Amino acid sequence: MRQGPLTGLKIIEFAGIGPGPFCGMLLSDLGADVVRIDRKGQGRANPSDITSRGRRSIGLDLKNPASIETCLKLMEAADAVFEGFRPGVMERLGLGPEIALKRNPRLVYGRMTGWGQFGPYASAAGHDMNYIAITGALHATGTKEKPVPPLNLVGDFGGGALYLAFGLLAGVIQARETGTGQVIDCAMSDGAASLMSMFYGFKAAGAWKDERRANLLDGGAHFYDTYQCADGKWVSIGSIEPQFYALLLEKTGIDDPAFQAQMDRASWDGLRDKLAAVLRTKTRDEWTEIMGGTDVCFAPVLDLEEAPKHPHNVARKTFVDVGGVIQPAPAPRFSATPGAIQGPPPVIGAHDQEALSDWGFSGTDIAALKASGAIVG
Secondary structure (H helix, E strand, C coil): CCCCCCCCCEEEEECCCCHHHHHHHHHHHCCCEEEEEEECCCCCCCCCCHHHCCCEEEEECCCCHHHHHHHHHHHHHCCEEEECCCCCHHHHHCCCHHHHHHHCCCCEEEEEECCCCCCCCCCCCCCHHHHHHCCCCCCCCECCCCECCCCCHHHHHHHHHHHHHHHHHHHHHHHHHHCCCEEEEEEHHHHHHHHCHHHHHHHHCCCCCCCCCCCCCCCCCCCEEEEECCCCCEEEEECCCHHHHHHHHHHHCCCCHHHHCCCCHHHHHHHHHHHHHHHCCCCHHHHHHHHCCCCCCEEECCCCCCHHHCHHHHHHCCEEEECCEEEECCCCCCCCCCCCCCCCCCCCCCCHHHHHHHCCCCHHHHHHHHHHCCCCC
16 A cells, blocks of 8 residues: 555556656655656666565567557556657657647656757757756865765755656646646756856855855854864864854863854964864864764765664654665655655566556456567566
């Protein structure tokens, strides 16, 4: 039995990589019945494939006309569908939004790409780093010497999967009110640009320099940076507000009057060196004992092994163990209809008969698909 605020929502996911699977995981974690269309063939379930958790898999041969018709029939029963292929691929398969919306006018059709459905780069290959590069986000992130990709959090997941999930749900709300579906053109480059809204506002106000580590929130300020401790481990300091900054000075024992010039940008480099010297006098855990949980705006910098064991994460059950794989729990949290991990990553085609039956296919329909070679069964 599925649980969560999206219980009852029926979504088709065409298997892909990166933001598509992450979007499917988010929707499934909140209770949506996400059925993934995989390419037919043998596929093992990998418990460490965390972003594939919680769906059912139907393995289809998309070169088989019976498989294409199966996809269209599934779309007739769906609230939403999403895919992550280059522009034109779904149209060539006979599964594009024009055909799908004729079959189901209420359908919300999500298209996840790096560059979007149109524009000079639309048909070009790319990866997260490329998509955020044209938005200003990559230029603003890194060391003074060079831009550094912030993992693939800003393009794939932040600017891509989260905006796709947001767009799909907004589209479903609209469709339920009006009876009319639509196409969601979700480009990672658009989403990453949207995530930069505050910084473009800072720039317009003259409060942002187009240089790395020269600004309030990019490590330029001595009171908003990471520092290495005596044991080689790191802490994060974010003491922006005056009262938090004053507490930082108190907790570190700093009484140097030079630190009173908190917002003097010309002083930041020198004050960083002084603060770094103080923080190197104790270990990370010693500083955590002194500043952890206070209004300094402090946290230890944890690696992936340490993070699930942090007392705050333990108390909130932020990480869970599923089949021996430590992974993030569903987020956000709902008081009345909590989400849940709905199941492990599926074997390709493991739910051919079960999912098709649940979505309205008769036993005769399923037998015909098996006989045609469209599914393994």
